[in-house]
Amino acid sequence: MIEVDAVIIGGGIVGASAALFLSKAGRRVALLERDFCGSHSSGVNYGGVRRQGRPLSQLPLSQRAHELWGQLPQLIGIDGEYQRSGHLKLARSLNDLHALQHYAVSSQGFGLDLQLLDRHELRARFPWVGDVTAGASFCPDDGHANPRLVSPAFAQTARRHGAQVHEQCAVTAVEHDGQRFRVSTQTGLELHAPWLLNCAGAWAGTLAAQFGEAVPMHAGHPAMLVTEPLPLVMNASTGVEGGGIYARQVARGNCVLGGGQGFALDDARARPGQHAVIEILRQAVELYPFLEGAQAIRTWSGTEGYLPDRQPVIGHSSTQPGLLHAFGFAGAGFQIGPAVGQALTEIICSGASKTPLDAFSITRFHSISVA
Amino acid sequence: MKAVVIIGAGPAGIRSAQTLMAHGVRPVLLDEAARGGGQIYRRQPENFKRSAVKLYGFEARKASGLHQTIDALRGQLDYRPETLVWNAEDGALDTLHEGRAARLEFSRVIVATGATDRILPVSGWTLPGVYSLGAAQIALKFQGCAIGERVALCGSGPLLYLVAYQYAKAGARVVAVLDSSPFSAQARALPGLLSQPATLAKGIYYRSWLTAHGIPVHQGATLKRVNGEQRVQSVEWSNAKGEHRLDCDAVAFAHGLRSETQLADLLGCEFAWNPLNRAWLPQRDHAGRSSVAEVYLAGDGAGIMGADAAEMAGERAALALLEDIGYLIPPQRPDSLERSLQRISEFRNGLERAFAFPEHWASETADEVVVCRCEEVLAGDIRKVVREGHWEINRVKAHCRIGMGRCQGRMCGAAAAEIIACESRRPVSEIGRLRAQAPIKPLPFGLEVEP
Numbered sequence: 076m077i078e079v080d081a082v083i084i085g086g087g088i089v090g091a092s093a094a095l096f097l098s099k100a101g102r103r104v105a106l107l108e109r110d111f112c113g114s115h116s117s118g119v120n121y122g123g124v125r126r127q128g129r130p131l132s133q134l135p136l137s138q139r140a141h142e143l144w145g146q147l148p149q150l151i152g153i154d155g156e157y158q159r160s161g162h163l164k165l166a167r168s169l170n171d172l173h174a175l176q177h178y179a180v181s182s183q184g185f186g187l188d189l190q191l192l193d194r195h196e197l198r199a200r201f202p203w204v205g206d207v208t209a210g211a212s213f214c215p216d217d218g219h220a221n222p223r224l225v226s227p228a229f230a231q232t233a234r235r236h237g238a239q240v241h242e243q244c245a246v247t248a249v250e251h252d253g254q255r256f257r258v259s260t261q262t263g264l265e266l267h268a269p270w271l272l273n274c275a276g277a278w279a280g281t282l283a284a285q286f287g288e289a290v291p292m293h294a295g296h297p298a299m300l301v302t303e304p305l306p307l308v309m310n311a312s313t314g315v316e317g318g319g320i321y322a323r324q325v326a327r328g329n330c331v332l333g334g335g336q337g338f339a340l341d342d343a344r345a346r347p348g349q350h351a352v353i354e355i356l357r358q359a360v361e362l363y364p365f366l367e368g369a370q371a372i373r374t375w376s377g378t379e380g381y382l383p384d385r386q387p388v389i390g391h392s393s394t395q396p397g398l399l400h401a402f403g404f405a406g407a408g409f410q411i412g413p414a415v416g417q418a419l420t421e422i423i424c425s426g427a428s429k430t431p432l433d434a435f436s437i438t439r440f441h442s443i444s445v446a
Numbered sequence: 447m448k449a450v451v452i453i454g455a456g457p458a459g460i461r462s463a464q465t466l467m468a469h470g471v472r473p474v475l476l477d478e479a480a481r482g483g484g485q486i487y488r489r490q491p492e493n494f495k496r497s498a499v500k501l502y503g504f505e506a507r508k509a510s511g512l513h514q515t516i517d518a519l520r521g522q523l524d525y526r527p528e529t530l531v532w533n534a535e536d537g538a539l540d541t542l543h544e545g546r547a548a549r550l551e552f553s554r555v556i557v558a559t560g561a562t563d564r565i566l567p568v569s570g571w572t573l574p575g576v577y578s579l580g581a582a583q584i585a586l587k588f589q590g591c592a593i594g595e596r597v598a599l600c601g602s603g604p605l606l607y608l609v610a611y612q613y614a615k616a617g618a619r620v621v622a623v624l625d626s627s628p629f630s631a632q633a634r635a636l637p638g639l640l641s642q643p644a645t646l647a648k649g650i651y652y653r654s655w656l657t658a659h660g661i662p663v664h665q666g667a668t669l670k671r672v673n674g675e676q677r678v679q680s681v682e683w684s685n686a687k688g689e690h691r692l693d694c695d696a697v698a699f700a701h702g703l704r705s706e707t708q709l710a711d712l713l714g715c716e717f718a719w720n721p722l723n724r725a726w727l728p729q730r731d732h733a734g735r736s737s738v739a740e741v742y743l744a745g746d747g748a749g750i751m752g753a754d755a756a757e758m759a760g761e762r763a764a765l766a767l768l769e770d771i772g773y774l775i776p777p778q779r780p781d782s783l784e785r786s787l788q789r790i791s792e793f794r795n796g797l798e799r800a801f802a803f804p805e806h807w808a809s810e811t812a813d814e815v816v817v818c819r820c821e822e823v824l825a826g827d828i829r830k831v832v833r834e835g836h837w838e839i840n841r842v843k844a845h846c847r848i849g850m851g852r853c854q855g856r857m858c859g860a861a862a863a864e865i866i867a868c869e870s871r872r873p874v875s876e877i878g879r880l881r882a883q884a885p886i887k888p889l890p891f892g893l894e895v896e897p
């Protein structure tokens with residue numbers, strides 16, 4: 076039997092950063108991960124570290140994450156290939172450009188410093204962008220990082236600060252005996268703690284449902300692809316207003332692209348699917364003409380949780396004191412993850428998060444009946 | 447109607463096709479190569495006119511037989527050369543032919559994707575002038591040229607002596623054959639090898655021929671490094687007697703073969719660790735049925751057994767397929783094929799002992815040796831990740847890019863597994879299996895799609 080202050084289910088970037096901040100604050104923590112830390116969404120995502128384009132309600136938390144990303148080496152001991160290349164959101168039509176203008180106005184005051192570029196300015200500053208674009212919005216301090224390195228490093232650093240990290244250790248049963256949680260794992264561990272953090276990503280719905288607060292979450296599988304190393308041309312990470320193909324280039328020259336949806340192979344594994352892959356290969360050259368003739372060497376996908384409003388659930392359970400949820404990041408939790416871990420830590424250590432979390436309360440689904 | 451599809455026009459795929467045709471089932475035969483024949487009986491370009499005997503030696507009759515079979519079937523079956531199968535999902539295969547992507551739905555599929563060399567890198571192996579044994583043989587068979595003027599052939603496996611013989615026969619100067627397996631292992635293996643006396647005789651013949659023609663053959667000889675500035679200038683090797691150096695301008699090396707299993711993986715076949723092949727292989731029963739009802743496996747793509755076995759396994763898998771879709775098949779044939787396959791598999795056991803895997807390779811490989819040349823990952827990079835606590839091969843891949851490049855681990859996967867196992871002190875069977883991802887080979891941007 077293991078007695079700790081908090082048990083965290085899920086070793087993705089959210090659970091691992093909670094483990095890191097809690098251990099730094101002197102709390103005894105056990106992080107339980109079914110597979111390997113950072114082997115799901117957190118380790119296989121596109122690697123976009125961007126604030127631009129998020130709903131306004133996420134921007135305070137996202138801004139906080141931005142500061143944490145700025146200290147990444149101090150935080151996790153590696154640079155994680157993080158670079159503030161800037162994030163360029165492309166508009167394919169004047170309508171889309173208006174939408175970007177609208178966002179730039181409404182997000183003022185959150186520190187994004189967006190720069191709107193018309194067709195000519197875009198060509199002049201980013202000549203590698205295709206002619207189909209009508210303009211863009213540029214966020215100079217957004218960027219990208221290598222998720223394969225960053226997310227596991229959060230767990231590794233948490234361990235260095237004293238957290239118990241158990242990998243290949245699925246949680247199989249959770250009970251609350253009126254005093255504390257009793258958590259059992261497939262490997263036969265039993266853990267007791269007054270706090271339980273549900274950071275189980277796309278799989279978090281099961282625990283929420285067990286405590287009587289089922290959520291209408293579904294799993295999605297963004298399709299990803301990477302090229303062989305190419306000459307360096309992209310000096311910003313990109314996305315497209317209204318969705319489409321996003322792309323970035325890493326320092327060694329490979330371009331990483333995403334777009335469209337793959338499919339689930341089983342509960343925990345996903346593939347990008349030939350349809351999405353072919354669409355990326357065909358359509359990317361319009362937006363990024365330098366890719367013509369380049370070769371894609373690998374494709375992949377992941378399993379991510381989406382709620383109907385594409386906003387996460389973060390904060391207290393409404394039915395079980397001591398239970399905290401943080402899941403449903405809708406394809407955008409990599410950037411914000413470290414700040415979520417920090418906010419959860421504040422709830423445990425000082426009673427409330429410094430950043431408002433009201434928009435993310437699980438109670439917003441209570442009136443919705445879940446079939 | 448959904449097609450019966452065969453992937454791979456090597457000995458296994460061609461015999462599968464022939465068997466299906468003989469029963470009135472017309473398959474689609476997909477092959478990445480331009481002309482049927484597979485690895486061993488790879489054909490020269492149409493305008494080359496060397497004789498079969500010159501190209502295939504002892505194997506000339508078999509090679510011609512197989513080529514005649516495919517030439518005769520060509521017009522009747524739906525044969526699609528230069529067609530890469532790059533993905534499989536949802537009962538369909540995704541293909542690429544001359545820059546066009548297409549889908550082919552299948553009712554049943556026989557996977558006969560063959561094998562490539564197993565490479566265990568040494569210092570200097572990325573220098574120009576270093577080839578795999580298979581590539582050296584292909585240069586000879588396909589292009590009619592040798593890889594150099596003074597060639598050193600190294601590693602182990604039956605291909606080592608065969609390629610040496612073929613090179614010498616073709617007039618190339620073989621400066622030495624450096625066989626990493628000790629003579630004692632080969633003596634111990636003799637009982638198993640006696641189950642296929644003819645094949646054994648051939649092997650002995652190659653070796654005596656080499657000796658008779660003054661070509662130095664060293665056993666228990668470990669290739670240590672390849673030296674050179676712009677290209678290969680010499681090799682260093684060692685044996686019980688000490689360290690040696692040998693001038694040469696080209697090197698070919700490999701340690702046996704490895705199965706091409708990615709498609710079986712994408713098709714959902716179950717895999718199991720196979721100690722003999724020292725690899726994860728898709729599981730098949732004696733007839734070639736995989737764990738997936740519609741998928742059959744034949745030839746070296748599901749475990750290395752050589753060309754003769756590939757032909758038989760191709761026929762056997764086709765018979766299983768026919769039986770499963772309600773055709774009457776010759777009642778004695780499956781048993782007789784399975785018995786022959788069993789005999790070859792005993793021989794194969796012997797071969798594996800004769801050409802023992804160099805167990806010390808991983809511990810003796812220096813940190814500076816490039817293991818993955820696509821991503822320039824060094825042995826030391828892999829070890830560093832292992833020392834950080836990772837031991838599962840897909841995790842190690844995520845951390846140091848081993849197996850993430852162009853070849854997707856087909857070249858470096860086996861070597862990486864050995865280093866991970868050695869460094870983490872686990873058996874190589876206990877570090878997990880590199881998961882296959884599409885595309886099996888690189889795909890170009892801007893491709894066209896068949897409607």
Ligand SMILES: Cc1cc2nc3c(=O)[nH]c(=O)nc-3n(C[C@H](O)[C@H](O)[C@H](O)COP(=O)(O)OP(=O)(O)OC[C@H]3O[C@@H](n4cnc5c(N)ncnc54)[C@H](O)[C@@H]3O)c2cc1C
Binds near residue numbers: 118277297376402
């Ligand atoms: C392909 C893809 C691309 C993306 N691109 C971006 C991007 O560019 N930018 C961005 O900000 N976000 C992106 N995201 C989203 C981002 O990756 C996720 O929102 C984020 O990683 C979520 O982190 P997490 O810790 O909640 O989830 P996860 O990383 O999924 O971690 C949850 C963990 O819980 C474990 N678990 C589940 N059940 C149990 C159990 N019973 N016991 C123990 N452990 C359990 C799982 O094994 C898993 O490791 C992308 C996501 C995907 C899939």
Ligand SMILES: Cc1cc2nc3c(=O)[nH]c(=O)nc-3n(C[C@H](O)[C@H](O)[C@H](O)COP(=O)(O)OP(=O)(O)OC[C@H]3O[C@@H](n4cnc5c(N)ncnc54)[C@H](O)[C@@H]3O)c2cc1C
Binds near residue numbers: 455563580706756886
């Ligand atoms: C270079 C080389 C030389 C060899 N020489 C000998 C020898 O002399 N004697 C011996 O007994 N064995 C030899 N072998 C072993 C050889 O694997 C077998 O003997 C025999 O070729 C196996 O037959 P197969 O039909 O299983 O596969 P192969 O002959 O390898 O044929 C497989 C075919 O599948 C095709 N293919 C693979 N993947 C795909 C894909 N994704 N899409 C489309 N097509 C695909 C390949 O292009 C190939 O044509 C050699 C192997 C190699 C690599």
